Amino acid sequence: MSDPQQHIAEPAYDVADEYRPEPPAPPRAPAWMDGSLRIGIHTSIAGDIVQALDIAHRIGANAVQIFSSSPRMWVRPQGGSRIASADATRFIERRAALGLGPVAIHSNYLINLASPERVLRTRSMQAFHDEIVRAMSLGADFLVIHPGSTKGGDRRSGVGMIAEGLRQAVRGLKFSGSLRILLENTSGQGSCIGAYFQELQAIIEACPGIPLGVCIDIAHLFQFGHDLRTPEGLEAVMQKIEATVGLHQVYLVHANDSKTPLGSKVDRHDHIGKGKIGLEAFERIMVHPLLKGRPFILETPIEKPGDDARNVATLWKLAGFPIKATRKKGSPARRHKSSAKKSGASKPPKKTTARKQRPKGK
Numbered sequence: 001m002s003d004p005q006q007h008i009a010e011p012a013y014d015v016a017d018e019y020r021p022e023p024p025a026p027p028r029a030p031a032w033m034d035g036s037l038r039i040g041i042h043t044s045i046a047g048d049i050v051q052a053l054d055i056a057h058r059i060g061a062n063a064v065q066i067f068s069s070s071p072r073m074w075v076r077p078q079g080g081s082r083i084a085s086a087d088a089t090r091f092i093e094r095r096a097a098l099g100l101g102p103v104a105i106h107s108n109y110l111i112n113l114a115s116p117e118r119v120l121r122t123r124s125m126q127a128f129h130d131e132i133v134r135a136m137s138l139g140a141d142f143l144v145i146h147p148g149s150t151k152g153g154d155r156r157s158g159v160g161m162i163a164e165g166l167r168q169a170v171r172g173l174k175f176s177g178s179l180r181i182l183l184e185n186t187s188g189q190g191s192c193i194g195a196y197f198q199e200l201q202a203i204i205e206a207c208p209g210i211p212l213g214v215c216i217d218i219a220h221l222f223q224f225g226h227d228l229r230t231p232e233g234l235e236a237v238m239q240k241i242e243a244t245v246g247l248h249q250v251y252l253v254h255a256n257d258s259k260t261p262l263g264s265k266v267d268r269h270d271h272i273g274k275g276k277i278g279l280e281a282f283e284r285i286m287v288h289p290l291l292k293g294r295p296f297i298l299e300t301p302i303e304k305p306g307d308d309a310r311n312v313a314t315l316w317k318l319a320g321f322p323i324k325a326t327r328k329k330g331s332p333a334r335r336h337k338s339s340a341k342k343s344g345a346s347k348p349p350k351k352t353t354a355r356k357q358r359p360k361g362k
Contacts, residue, residue, distance in 0.1 A: 030141060030178050032101025038063045038295035039315045041308055042106065049083070049138075050090050057098045059309040060316065060323050065104040065144075065297045068134040072109055074127065081130040088137040095139070102141035102295055104182075104252060107131045113165030114148030114158040114193055121165065124148075128169040136176050142252055144182045144215045147194040147203065158193045163206035170210055182215035182252055187223035188265040195224045197244035204249065213249050216241070218285060219256035219270075222277050225263040229281045238290045247290055255282070255296040255315060271300050271307060272314045279318065286319040
């Protein structure tokens with residue numbers, strides 16, 4: 001007779017029988033991060049935001065920077081802070097069709113997260129929150145912001161206020177895609193934070209969990225006092241960046257020449273090779289091994305027809321990929337008073353016809 005206990009005993013638990021789902025695949029790198037050289041320019045969204053992509057493509061750029069709203073006006077809260085979903089969809093689809101990337105958005109110039117004025121600082125945090133929302137809706141890769149100015153206050157306190165402002169601005173948001181907020185170095189004018197790399201690093205360290213990085217503006221480096229005109233000067237700047245924020249946190253380069261001299265601390269952009277930095281220096285910058293893989297974005301002024309196309313063509317030439325800067329007849333450029341990657345095997349876009357459009361610069 002069989003033992004009844006044999007029929008009621010529970011089978012032994014085998015951990016190998018446990019269902020183990022596959023770990024989620026790591027996110028894919030954006031299509032534009034294919035190792036090719038990326039040169040872009042800031043274009044205007046006037047009329048139609050999608051048109052800005054076509055402008056950049058026609059003048060030979062394969063990357064682009066835009067404003068997502070007026071850079072010198074506060075956006076009205078009643079419906080003005082968002083981008084219509086239909087427009088955002090058209091923008092994303094057109095960008096993919098043109099193969100543009102990265103797409104960077106420059107935030108509103110009025111935003112000052114270090115302001116000692118409570119109302120202005122609160123408004124700045126809300127405005128930057130809206131900037132993030134618009135950037136995500138457009139599928140942007142980078143959102144560039146000037147850290148802020150203490151208006152004569154303590155710089156260390158200003159760094160803390162900026163970090164707190166960033167933490168408040170991202171509240172309730174879940175970052176999607178590859179969007180990263182980039183702190184731009186400044187020229188050192190007045191009480192502006194960010195001319196010292198240590199300040200940028202301190203802000204990043206105070207904001208764990210927020211995807212932050214750095215955008216290096218070449219003109220601002222020069223205006224603050226970094227002499228980029230010699231090989232030794234350029235190397236010194238690269239090593240200083242590496243020793244502070246770290247080059248791994250530099251995601252974007254604003255390629256601008258300077259109208260003002262070394263150490264002027266006055267932010268005025270000039271055409272590549274026409275300013276105080278010069279062509280020779282920019283040629284070294286464009287092929288510098290420590291900047292390999294970073295996109296270059298122009299914020300140069302348009303003072304006569306074809307300036308935008310010529311600046312794009314100049315960067316390609318300095319990088320070793322010359323293109324012809326041309327413009328369709330009957331398509332004049334709009335005048336403006338002031339201005340608003342690295343090694344790779346792929347060639348720049350073939351279409352090089354330019355047309356007007358350019359936001360006011362810094």
